[in-house]
Amino acid sequence: MDNFYSRTLIYCILDENSTKMMRPFLFFLLYVGLLHPVSGQKKQLEHSDFAHWKTLGNTVISADGKWISYNLTPGEGDETLIIHQAESGENFVFPRGSRASFTANNSHAAFLVKVPKLTLDSLRRKKVKSEDLPKDTLFLFQTATGNVTKIPKVRRFAVPEKWSGWIVYHKEVEKSEGKKKKESIQTGTQFVIQSTTDTFSFTMPFTKTFQVAEEVPGLVLHATGDDENNLPGIYFFDGLTRKLRPVYRGKGEFDNLAIDRKAKQIAFVLDTGSVKIDPRPMSLYFASLQMSDSAKVICKPNDGFLPQNYAVSVHEKLRFSRDGSKLFFGMAPPLPQKDTNLLEEEIVQVEVWGTEDPYIYPMQKVRLDQERKNAFLAVYLPSLGKKNILATNDIPEVKTNITANSDVVIGYTEDPYLKKFTWEGGPVGKDLYAISTLTGKATLIEKEVRTTPQLSPAGKYIYWFDSPDSTWRAYETATGKKYDLSGKNKNLYFDELNDSPDFPSPYGIAGWTTNDDFVLLYDRYDCWKVDPKGAISPNNLTSGRKLVTTHRLIRLDADEIAIDEIKPFLFHFHKDGSHEEGYLWFNLHTGSKNIVQEGPFKYTQQVKKAAKAEKWLFTKEDFNTFPNLILSPDLKTTKVISNANPQQADYKWGSMELVQWTSLDGTLLNGLLAKPDNFDPTKKYPMIVNFYERSSDALYEHKLPVAGRSQINYTFYTSRGYLVFNPDIPYKIGYPGESALQAVVSGTTALIDKGFVDKNNIGIQGHSWGGYQIAYILTRTNLFKCAESGAPVVNMFSAYGGIRWESGMSRMFQYEHTQSRIGGTLWEKPMQFFENSPLFFLDRINTPVLILHNDADGAVPWYQGIEFYMGMRRLGKPAWMLNYNGEPHWPVKLENRKDFQIRMQQFFDHYLLDKPLPQWMAKGVPAIEKGINKGY
DSSP: OBOOEEEEEEOOOOOTTOSSOOOOEEEEEEOTTTTOOOOSSOBOOOGGGGGGOEEEEEEEEOTTSSEEEEEEEESSSOOEEEEEETTTOOEEEEETBOOOEEOTTSSEEEEEEOOOHHHHHHHHHTTOOGGGSOOOEEEEEETTTOOEEEEESEEEEEOOSSOOSEEEEEEOOOOOOSSSOOOBTTTBEEEEEEESSSSOEEEEEEEEEEEEOSSSSEEEEEEOOOSSSOOSEEEEEETTTTEEEEEEEOOSEEEEEEEOTTSSEEEEEEEOOSOOOSSOOBEEEEEETTSTTOOEEEEOTTOTTSOTTOEEOSSSOOEEOTTSSOEEEEEEOOOOOOOTTSOGGGSOOOOOOOTTOSSOHHHHHHTHHHHHHOOEEEEEETTTTEEEEOOOSSSOEEEOOSSOOSSEEEEEEOGGGHHHHHHHOSSOOEEEEEEETTTOOEEEEEEEEOSOOEEOTTSSEEEEEETTTTEEEEEETTTOOEEESSGGGTTTSBOTTOOSSSOOOBOOEEEEBGGGOOEEEEOSSOEEEEOTTSSSOOEESSOOGGGTEEEEEOOOOTTOOSBOTTSOEEEEEEETTTOOEEEEEEOTTTOOEEEEEEESSEEOSOOEEOTTSSOEEEOEEOSSSOOOOEEESSSSSOEEOOOSOGGGGGBOOOEEEEEEEEOTTSOEEEEEEEEOTTOOTTSOEEEEEEOSSOOGGGTTOOOOOOOOSSSOOHHHHHHTTOEEEEEOOOOOTTOHHHHHHHHHHHHHHHHHTTTOEEEEEEEEEEETHHHHHHHHHHTTOOOOSEEEEESOOOOHHHHHTOEETTTTEESHHHHHTSTTOOOSOTTTOHHHHHHTOGGGGGGGOOSOEEEEOOTTOSSSOTHHHHHHHHHHHHTTOOEEEEOOTTOOSSOOSHHHHHHHHHHHHHHHHHHHHOOOOOHHHHTOOOGGGTTTOOOO
């Protein structure tokens, strides 16, 4: 593979308001793989280095494959856009550029350039109002010349993906003096339609919103009018004739603008009344774009078609089917209205919790906004001029397939099973229906289907995974016949490693072939071609089981509705034993396989292909190798075209390897061991054990130095001379704590026996489920010198009856069916709840503990952390608790994440490296000094 080397042009933005660019500097970049200067002594990573390490994202490849764009985003500061010319290797670099979009004919790339973060921060400190802050600039990069046109103060732009010649953009609010109509979010701003082939442009003032047709040059917009030349209303711009024509002219409250793919018809909702109530009584308008002013009302309030008091909803997005034969819209009943005459103190504020409520009250509160916006789906058939109701109170949920072309949709109700959801968790049971879009008639398919059903691309089958039976099933929409898709392979298609007291999950499907002829189902290792009617025996396409190799199909065309059997299939494969990965081509007709990439790396499954050229983009990574972009004409010959972090060569890094050992019960287990640079097996190293459940599949993942929200950063610690060990944990239902103890202790002692682990300086760290397991382990062993336990459950009794406040869900299902793995209720298995609760055994702990638990944790109630802390305090055992105010399950704000990582390092360094005790550990940080003195 070629080393990265490029001729780079950096565009220097000197004046944000100028439409010209300074001539770019031209220079050569020499990177790590080529001539990167290496100092004699490599540095260890510091927390300050996190700010400079970059991630790579927003990758786009032009249709002809000649241009690739991507963003590099540092840990702190502004992102950078790079546009790479594949043939010359030139890089065009745009500081602060956001995600780029290429025109369909590859002539231009468009993107916004953000205002520098330092500038915005400085102005915010000066209390400058939001509307007075500088705005983003639209850049139009011409690929043939490298010239750039700048358009200041742009808030949104669009580049049609399938038709070329135009770029459209919506300007920010411009302040103006005088009595003329002023721009605002409510009145709209300038909207510009710009030709990319000549100097033609068209500007529509006071535009509020717009939508671009997907396949044909055309767009629709809503303008409030300029009181001079343009009346308020809806307008259509024809990209072929370059003409704007009105579709509807008149004032009102417009919303939910939609246009079909071929720019033949549009729809919108409108309230022309002057009384503002919530929700507004909207009417649905439809227009054929063959003539001007063609919009007509097809559904209005109190329409005989609607249930009593219902109106068209603004919250259900209007959408046309792919073939334009159907328009889907929503309808909703009136909402309960407050008595506005009551004073605040006269309003009774009480929550009524009833045991027969479908949702418990906390879930009702979380769902309140969704409940207010709920709408029942209906359909309009333009060719017939007919409307049909699809969703009702009895069948409130309706789903189409990806095209929405089918004359059948899926309907279901969860209402009879919502109460059980409190302790069973998801997926919720559903009574499943097939609903005709032509008549609105619903046909019952199955009762209490515990899954989310889907409709095949051609609409011939409704299919689902029957969780209680662990079986794939299908319903033929034309005949009403039901089929068992699993057939003879009934025991293959669900999770073989399931160790939770719940139904195993399916491995999923790759998709359906053209015309719904076959469905491709996954088992643990293979992809099977299955005839939904069972007339043809299932065909194992990949034969990976005997090789212990997992195969997954890569869908290369984002617009592909069904899998084309004529084209070769690209599979990603993963070898279970070695964890090596790669790609192979498979020919369905000959059965031949051709491996094109393979090795000790993690290969992305998000391979990108140019729409109209044999150009491919992918990444591969390992512990030392960043997943830079690789360009290839055939997935064999490769060239690295990015180098996100050349500075890595200057730092101590480390290595990662797979380790195996035998657990206390005789099971062969796997784990990961990260070692420092220049590892010497004759020396003794401090070690931190970090784990969750099973992680050994991540052997070849690159560990970027970042200020993480909950876990130690492996490269940071290996750079500083630590070992990091991550053991896999298989679970025995009813004994999650003991399962973790056996795996972690046996793995740790196995490494001690190798002679290079300092057995007197081993720490342990984990978060959430990992935090719980650590708390349990500490009550059973003194093997670890110190521990960090984040968001741990220590009392399963109180946690069982608690609430996940972020979702409003009861926590019962976790213990009865999922991760906590007790496998029964508190009353059925009280001893398991007791034995697995560390709180009752804290007197056995002799290990200093750092606890992280935030007061806005919506997953694990933060009183669990308090119970842990208070128990340790009462027992006179060393413990510290960090609570980042207002933060959820982990610190999210950057400064809090940085602070947590610094404190955790100081904690481990003190106990494992004999570093001095920091002030915050020795004396604490009094409340009066919070936010002032960090105590480092």
